[in-house]
Amino acid sequence: MGIAERKARERVHRRNVIVDAAEDVIFKYGFSAATMAQVAKAAELSKGTLYLYFKSKEELYRAIILRGFIILKKMLREAIKEGNSGYEKIIIVGKTYIEFSEKYPNYFTTILDYENDTFNLAAAETESLQALEEGNAVIEILIKAIREGTKDGSITEQGNPFETAFVLWSQFTGVLQVVKRKVNIIEHYFSLTKEDLLTTHWRMIERMLR
Amino acid sequence: MGIAERKARERVHRRNVIVDAAEDVIFKYGFSAATMAQVAKAAELSKGTLYLYFKSKEELYRAIILRGFIILKKMLREAIKEGNSGYEKIIIVGKTYIEFSEKYPNYFTTILDYENDTFNLAAAETESLQALEEGNAVIEILIKAIREGTKDGSITEQGNPFETAFVLWSQFTGVLQVVKRKVNIIEHYFSLTKEDLLTTHWRMIERMLR
DNA sequence: ACAAACAATGACCGTTGGTCATTATTTATA
DNA sequence: TATAAATAATGACCAACGGTCATTGTTTGT
Numbered sequence: 001m002g003i004a005e006r007k008a009r010e011r012v013h014r015r016n017v018i019v020d021a022a023e024d025v026i027f028k029y030g031f032s033a034a035t036m037a038q039v040a041k042a043a044e045l046s047k048g049t050l051y052l053y054f055k056s057k058e059e060l061y062r063a064i065i066l067r068g069f070i071i072l073k074k075m076l077r078e079a080i081k082e083g084n085s086g087y088e089k090i091i092i093v094g095k096t097y098i099e100f101s102e103k104y105p106n107y108f109t110t111i112l113d114y115e116n117d118t119f120n121l122a123a124a125e126t127e128s129l130q131a132l133e134e135g136n137a138v139i140e141i142l143i144k145a146i147r148e149g150t151k152d153g154s155i156t157e158q159g160n161p162f163e164t165a166f167v168l169w170s171q172f173t174g175v176l177q178v179v180k181r182k183v184n185i186i187e188h189y190f191s192l193t194k195e196d197l198l199t200t201h202w203r204m205i206e207r208m209l210r
Numbered sequence: 211m212g213i214a215e216r217k218a219r220e221r222v223h224r225r226n227v228i229v230d231a232a233e234d235v236i237f238k239y240g241f242s243a244a245t246m247a248q249v250a251k252a253a254e255l256s257k258g259t260l261y262l263y264f265k266s267k268e269e270l271y272r273a274i275i276l277r278g279f280i281i282l283k284k285m286l287r288e289a290i291k292e293g294n295s296g297y298e299k300i301i302i303v304g305k306t307y308i309e310f311s312e313k314y315p316n317y318f319t320t321i322l323d324y325e326n327d328t329f330n331l332a333a334a335e336t337e338s339l340q341a342l343e344e345g346n347a348v349i350e351i352l353i354k355a356i357r358e359g360t361k362d363g364s365i366t367e368q369g370n371p372f373e374t375a376f377v378l379w380s381q382f383t384g385v386l387q388v389v390k391r392k393v394n395i396i397e398h399y400f401s402l403t404k405e406d407l408l409t410t411h412w413r414m415i416e417r418m419l420r
Numbered sequence: 421a422c423a424a425a426c427a428a429t430g431a432c433c434g435t436t437g438g439t440c441a442t443t444a445t446t447t448a449t450a
Numbered sequence: 451t452a453t454a455a456a457t458a459a460t461g462a463c464c465a466a467c468g469g470t471c472a473t474t475g476t477t478t479g480t
Contacts, residue, residue: 035435037435037437045459045460046460047437047461048439048440048460049459051438052458056438057436057437112326113326115387116323116391117391132395159410159413160402162400162402163406163407163409167407167411167414168414169388170381170384170385170411171411172384173384173388174384175377175381177326177380178325178379178383181327182325189346190372190376192372192376196370196373197373197376197380200368200370200373200374200376201377201381203369204377207417208417213478245467245468256429256430258429258469258471259429261470262427266469267468267469
């Protein structure tokens with residue numbers, strides 16, 4: 001029975017078409033300003049159809065967030081291969097995160113939005129859960145690097161690697177968020193550039209790990 | 211001519227009444243879910259009147275954010291008196307920030323929203339600018355502590371204190387944001403508590419400064 | 421007592437996310 | 451191939467919302 005498979009394929013395809021369209025519109029106008037009517041038009045579908053594939057505008061946005069996490073994960077997996085010690089791998093994770101935020105500013109925005117979203121595990125939708133799993137996968141990469149670093153002695157003892165990973169990641173996200181949202185202000189009031197802030201952040205990270 | 215003064219006083223008073231009402235409603239339902247009609251009812255005013263005092267719902271929210279920053283600033287100024295060295299004062303700033311986030315979770319949320327808000331300096335409204343100034347004032351407290359720590363030798367040389375202050379603050383905010391939004395997930399998937407994360411963060415901060 | 425200035429009102433408007441009865445298309449059955 | 455059943459897509463429609471503004475009410479100055 002190939003019909004069911006074909007239908008499933010078509011459904012997946014149409015879903016992707018919708019997410020593509022949503023990306024175009026939302027990246028252009030921002031989540032709040034973008035409308036479902038615009039997305040429908042861009043996808044060459046009726047508005048009602050969008051709701052056959054996504055429960056709400058939020059849920060559609062989470063599909064975009066998920067894409068962001070998948071790209072980030074892929075970048076991290078690729079980049080980390082080059083590291084020759086745990087320490088190096090940790091540094092690579094950081095550098096890659098920065099690179100991601102610069103290369104895919106729109107996806108990075110979605111990840112910031114995700115981080116700022118309160119999560120109700122009980123009421124979680126499919127899409128949300130997947131984004132969450134991908135977020136966890138990203139952290140796992142860092143956890144592994146930290147474990148390796150402790151084992152090979154390239155970083156000092158850090159206690160529970162899970163904790164270290166989450167805290168490192170949160171600190172990084174915090175700095176990148178400020179860099180993204182507030183550099184213009186900080187530059188205006190304190191004459192500090194993005195590079196200044198990132199350099200200082202790096203210096204601190206190194207002290208923390210060595 | 212006392213009439214002008216009385217009118218100005220009344221205007222300030224009514225403004226505060228509106229912000230009080232907005233706090234009640236927005237803290238209860240969240241910014242998006244709260245409606246201007248609800249705020250108007252809580253303030254015992256008509257909806258139109260709200261717009262005589264605030265340009266938009268966002269601008270009204272920024273008045274709440276501003277209150278948050280003022281409270282935080284006050285707490286910091288008070289707490290920092292107890293510090294006997296630059297290092298101690300930096301630690302106190304961190305502890306107080308945590309305390310603030312726990313004692314005033316709603317105000318802390320507003321500050322996170324502010325941090326996550328892109329700020330268009332050119333198009334800034336009065337209210338926004340004031341929030342910004344208060345945000346800067348908070349950072350200034352930290353800058354001062356860092357300067358003192360460098361001078362009295364209680365922390366190692368850290369380069370430009372402005373940079374150090376912003377990065378420290380951003381890292382802290384990042385960790386507190388994750389703690390606020392994601393502990394339930396982290397606890398569920400990784401069995402880590404809020405305290406675990408904060409303890410690790412502290413350990414890292416100490417290493418960075420010493 | 422009257423007019424001018426100021427303040428507050430709420431009916432109204434345009435826009436939006438989301439719904440659902442209707443229509444169109446595809447699949448299964450004979 | 452004809453017909454019924456199941457599946458998919460549509461867009462008119464709705465309720466709710468942020469925001470506006472002509473009208474009404476109140477205070478001040480003459």
